[in-house]
Amino acid sequence: MNRKPWHYDRDLLRRYLDGDIDSVPSASIEAHLMACPACRATLAELSDPATLRRAWDAVQAEIQRPVLSPPLRALRRLGLTERDAVLLNASQSLRGPWVLASAAVFVFVVAAGWSSSELSTACYLLGAPLVPLLGVVGAFATADSLAGLTNTTPYSKVRLSLLRTAAVMVTTVPFVVAFGAIVTGVGWLSVAWLGPGLGLTLAALVLLTWWPPKVVGALLSAVWIVVVAVAHGRHDVVLTVGPRAQVAYVALTCVTAVALAIRIRLARTPGGYA
Amino acid sequence: MSSNADAGDADLLRAVADGDEGALRLLFDRHAPWLVARLRRRCADPDVVDDVLQDTFVAVWKGAERWRGDGEVGAWLWGIAVRRLISRLRRSPVAWTFLADGEVDAPLVSAEEQVLLGVEHGDLGTALRRLSPELRAVVQATILDGLTTKEAARLLGVPHGTVKGRLRQAKSQLRASLLSAS
Secondary structure (H helix, E strand, O other): OOOOOOOOOHHHHHHHHOOOOOHHHHHHHHHHHHHOHHHHHHHHHHOOHHHHHHHHHHHHHHHOOOOOOHHHHHHHHOOOOHHHHHHHHHHOOOHHHHHHHHHHHHHHHHHHHHOOHHHHHHHHHHHOOHHHHHHHHHHHHHHHHHHHHHHHOOOOHHHHHHHHHHHHHHHHHHHHHHHHHHHHOOOOHHHHOHHHHHHHHHHHHHHOOOOOHHHHHHHHHHHHHHHHHHHHHOOOHHHHHOHHHHHHHHHHHHHHHHHHHHHHHOOOOOOOOO | OHHHOOOOHHHHHHHHHOOOHHHHHHHHHHHHHHHHHHHHOOEOOHHHHHHHHHHHHHHHHHHHHHOOOOOOHHHHHHHHHHHHHHHHHHHOOOOEOOOOOOOOOOOOOOHHHHHHHHHHHOOHHHHHHHOOHHHHHHHHHHHHOOOOHHHHHHHHOOOHHHHHHHHHHHHHHHHHHHHHHO
């Protein structure tokens, strides 16, 4: 066995690249290439640079793909498509709501700890519906930095806005319900607030087809604060989520859902006020 | 990363495991060309080959720490690539190109090259040529491409036992012709 290093000539390697060589010498070339960096380098010089550049660009795009945040990874496992997940990641629509929900829950806990039970209940009923409401509104406000992009991409804006809303709801609502039930001890009220919460959120989506997020957020928050404050003034804050009130919320939800459908039919998307 | 330019493949792989994209780029520049050429000889569809090449280097990026640090990096890369190719072909069957006789009409290998091949591989070429196409396909899949007999069986669409039998037969034929030549 001759141990002196030897190399294939360029012509033979070129014919190998072109597939112009019989199978048996090809096998020899392949075996030699595994062990010979010099011949690998020669082969690289002879290879089509465009193909390799394309392949590298694809590899780079793949390895540089953004790492999704934990709530998005959870949604991804629940069936959210990769495309939608990346879009939500880019619009940062979940980070704000998460911070908001955590802050709200913290306030409830503190309030429940040192106040009378009536005030603690009032705090919870005041704050809980505002979490998804402000979360959704906030998602549209923070996504403004993406507006230039979303306005020019062929991605359904209705789908995008509903996706954002759903993402906010899914990540905040169970959080607030669980904390209400377990930590603050408000009992059935931890579910009862879902009525006004849903009604307010849908109302926000409808209003977002006309007005900017800040205006909508301030207006609807003010309405809810007034409702809770008035009930608290009458020492019957539970009335705001009582049976009659719930009927009103269901009506509000239906009306706003229809209104939203009509607005979308008219090509007016939430957040598309600009 | 210029500091990596002279590093060996093994050092580059360790750098990749630490998240050094420049090291992956160098590995790609060194190894992608021959990987593409070798994959092309096994799959005629260039799109599939491109996909497999990308998958391979993405897998290297994610799994560089799984390299045990022994043996040739090239062989390790080929092991990843050929398995990606197999799983890709299983999803959407495209013809797997076997070593076949008469691919080339005229003998293109010059006398001098024949000598070089002979120096490196003895009379392996002649011996391989004497094998029947079925046996040669098994030799290619197992000995040359480094697949297990099980993987080769899936690839060739024959029972596992048949592949093992053919491999045994091929080895004894190769041994016989190599011994008679020397």
